[in-house]
Amino acid sequence: MKEIALFISILFQLSILSSAESNDFSIDLIHIDSPLSPFYNSSLTQSDILINAAFNSISRAESFPLNTDVNSDQTITIPNRGSYLMPFYIGTVPRGSLAIVDTGSDLLWIQCLPCTNCYNQRLPIYDPRKSYTHHLIPCGSDSCRKVSKNSCGIAGECKYVVGYGDKSITRGTVATDIISFNNSHDGHIIEYPNTIFGCGYNNTGVFQPQGAGIFGLGGGPLSFISQHGAKFGKRKFSYCLLPFYYVQGSSKLKFGVDTQTNRRGVVTTAMVSLYPSTFYYLTLEAVSVNGRMLRPDERTVGNIIIDSGTTTTFLKTSWYKKVEAAVVEAIGHQSVALSKLNTFLTVNTFTCFAIFPTQKTSIIGNLLQVFFNIEYDLDKRTVSFAKANCLKE
Template identity: 25%
Template structure:
């Protein structure tokens, strides 16, 4: 019996991409390792996460989502810092170059537009009144890096796996889009707004999801919608979510300090939490309040004094003239971020990042002191990060991708 079950699981893994996605030479099939799959659990959907190299944005991470009926597959940037799931759509007003075909609503039998007069539209936080589309629910979204998407809110079939298909999913159909999306089709927003995928699918998965971001571009992580078995592991340590009524869609956490090589840095926690700190998979570099960043940077430079500094790289001001081969031999200073009840040691891949011909400290000062601090995706890599919005907590499990 065990042998038969093992064969069935292996067969499912092999057939999974064929069942879900059309085969083409632009979007490769992705498979999850066997230890991260559970096709028998309707309350858990597992999707592979891969490096943004797939869409020419190596600093980000992507998933493949099926949209429409018949299903078409699209690369979407995986983003815990935003709310809306959207893809580029025909007809194009101003669209960037996309790796695979732009979605054509006329090709899907389940596509429907949302009237501007509907309660769904009036309650939509990104509703924008457009003269060109007075009867449909228009939206406009601008991101922190000045990227944007403008389009209409629609209902469409969303396919996550062959066993997780959701008709009537509220999706942004972007006709005017520009920014740092590479050649991907759009964004998958996982914040806590009612429009996010987490909220829309909560009746199936609860308001729980987790992910692990791989540190090697050729390796795979995963996104789990629903409660995985590891989320209740004793290895997963939780910190409470702090809610701010003025920013209800954000999941803030209590950032209480930073250590470097075992020494707690002299940073007042009130500085780190003004006005708050969030985790954001759509931002590669951790952004700290200027005072906190200066203390970390100066301490790091002292510990790395034996290595020559190079030219600054945009917002990164602590860069070293070392080769990749040399970097592998250097015992980098250990950086630990302290949150309430949880300590997160940054993987060495999240300490120095390559920018042109130099390797730079993967932390920077916030551009605007009035915006939240951000824990970027480089500093989250290798951990399973668990968002339990039902329990109002976020967990971290080391070695989460393996």
């Protein structure tokens, strides 16, 4: 614990405070399984980490909604199994914390004291009683109505419940406080007062002790990007992800920055508006293997979700079978040229395909996104991709 405390104190050293208005900023992300992570488990091999990630991805993929019926249950049922941790501060006297960054969630929530039931978090738990900038949101307010599964507390406060596909549940109050970040671009702390978040007092299930909660970057009205996008000029964010075993640098997450300008080979596609608004639905027309175009049997528009919290990639079963057969045929002719970083995994002595079949929603996982700069523009409703050296971003 001393080593973790030392790491966190170094990571969250305060420097000159700066205003959040019209400022873009950059944050270093930490992969949970990276040797640079304060929670790195040296007893796990790379194969162990990949196997665990594959099972977690399957669990997450199976919990995504099957349909886009606007009358269906609004609970976002995805398990708390992310890959990248986001450092931030919270409160009047900034308390350093780490949460799983997730484009498949909206509400930012963290564990709070005094706990009714909290999981074994390895970092100090935020205590709202020690922050005079912490304020409860009243039940019936516009902000409360934007929260899925909201209800009224005894004192008229807004309460929330978020359930996940692995049966984990977080319950608590909806509040506001100062959320701030260490801008890795210039070393200054940048503040976002009155950020709406969930203060979780009752959190049960199989939540990971490495994170204090979930940092939602989804497309819904209460995600951080939706709340504060206008303050840093535009509702835009991007990231460039490194594999978990890289120790030369950090993955980058940037807000309010035009990261695709003057890049070569940028591909831009439209976001598709489907329910729930949390998820970033895109249209994948086909998969090309050796110049052979393999198209889905079902609808094309909005047929895939891009997700930072799922490691492997998933295609609907009928589509996957076509792709798998084409890859097997290409390998038989020794003409396949797919990146080992993105589409194949080395597990022990085996080389495994990093794309899985699913009966639910197709998903672009974070492994396929490694060494790409990916930019989300919520105003233009687009997502852009460009190959990039994430060590130099």
